[in-house]
Amino acid sequence: MLRRSESNVEGSAAPVGIACGRCRTVRSACEWSALPLRSEIGEAEVASLVSRWPADLVVVVRTCTCGAPIARLAPRQAG
Numbered sequence: 004m005l006r007r008s009e010s011n012v013e014g015s016a017a018p019v020g021i022a023c024g025r026c027r028t029v030r031s032a033c034e035w036s037a038l039p040l041r042s043e044i045g046e047a048e049v050a051s052l053v054s055r056w057p058a059d060l061v062v063v064v065r066t067c068t069c070g071a072p073i074a075r076l077a078p079r080q081a082g
């Protein structure tokens with residue numbers, strides 16, 4: 004059911020899998036991208052919580068099939 008793709012990790016910081024904190028289902032980035040989007044948190048909102056935030060990153064929150072939110076750092080799509 005779950006497929007692992009560990010062969011094409013080229014020393015990047017990209018995580019191998021994204022785990023749900025509630026049901027522990029681990030998804031690939033591709034599978035996670037297919038989940039419904041819950042919200043996208045940009046610099047303006049994160050800046051109130053974190054003193055320094057890279058302008059080219061956003062926090063994308065998607066909803067797991069169990070209903071729990073799964074947050075992940077992603078590059079900003081704008082521009």
Ligand SMILES: [Zn+2]
Pocket residue numbers: 023024025026027028067068069070071
């Ligand atoms: Zn889940």
